[in-house]
Amino acid sequence: MFKVVLIEDDPMVQEINRHFVDSVPGFKVIGIAGNGLEGIALIEKLKPDLVLVDVFMPNQDGLTTLKMIRTKGYQVDVIAITAASDMDTVRSFLQQGAFDYIMKPFKFERMKKALENYRSFRMQINKKQTISxxxxxxxxxxxxxxxxxxxxxxxxxxxxxxxxxxxxxxxxxxxxxxxxxxxxxxxxxxxxxxxxxxxxxxxxxxxxxxxxxxxxxxxxxxx
Known part of the structure; x- marks a missing residue:
């Protein structure tokens, strides 16, 4: 079971994303934060496998949060879920190592595809100490x-x-x-x-x- 933390400031979107994640076999939302600072605290406490993060939030945006995750060396992967479609934001998330970038609004099938790709990636990586x-x-x-x-x-x-x-x-x-x-x-x-x-x-x-x-x-x- 992959443990997931959601970082999203809109309560309605929080619930939709939680439902989407929990509907994909092998994934479970274990914590929800309303901004980046709360998200970092949850990551430290819950140690999730995956974080789904929005971009525009009060008290620390998503990109700053991703950079902090990398700086602190947390062993967690990140998928951006956001309405931000400008090239600078997309490129910045990819350069910081985001596993995927999903633009709002999106359908369940897009979330499912992202999580299934992530599961496949992790299962292959976790099998081996070395890889060809x-x-x-x-x-x-x-x-x-x-x-x-x-x-x-x-x-x-x-x-x-x-x-x-x-x-x-x-x-x-x-x-x-x-x-x-x-x-x-x-x-x-x-x-x-x-x-x-x-x-x-x-x-x-x-x-x-x-x-x-x-x-x-x-x-x-x-x-």
Missing amino acids: QEELDEVLFQKELEEQGELPKGLNGVTLKKVISFLSSHSFPISAEEVAEGVGIARVTARRYLEYLEKCGKVKIDIQYGGIGRPVNRYIYNG
Whole structure:
């Protein structure tokens, strides 16, 4: 059973998220905090496996809370659940090691997918004292991408996972430039990952035509 702490200031959202988490087998909410400071205190006291944190809260926001979790060295993973959709916030959470980023409003299926991916990741990691590159890649890609064959030269699993996480946090098509900015990679590099995912059938291309200039390829995750 994975122990979960919710850090969210809206009581109604607290209850919805608690219900969603408890509805996924293997997960249980053991504590709820109304802001980041209360959340840190609960983490110290309850020692959860996973924290679901909002961004905009009084008495310490979610990003500051995540940075404090890392600074204090707590052995806990973090998933952001927030209405924040600006690139700087998304990129900051990913750079601080957030396992996933879920944008409000969202459906139960999105939460379920995030928790099931997390469970798969933890179960694989917890089995071993050491791990091979092949085994690590299998964990990072949740197996599905490995079934498409080895990654092309120049692509790596960690960056691929970040690209997938960023794409899956958007319910609308986004450009390679937006992916590059959100993940913190060069635009030409982002295009290579997007082309690979499109070849694997994990993203769809939405061509958008403007008034002047060439059409822009935008991408939406359908994995």
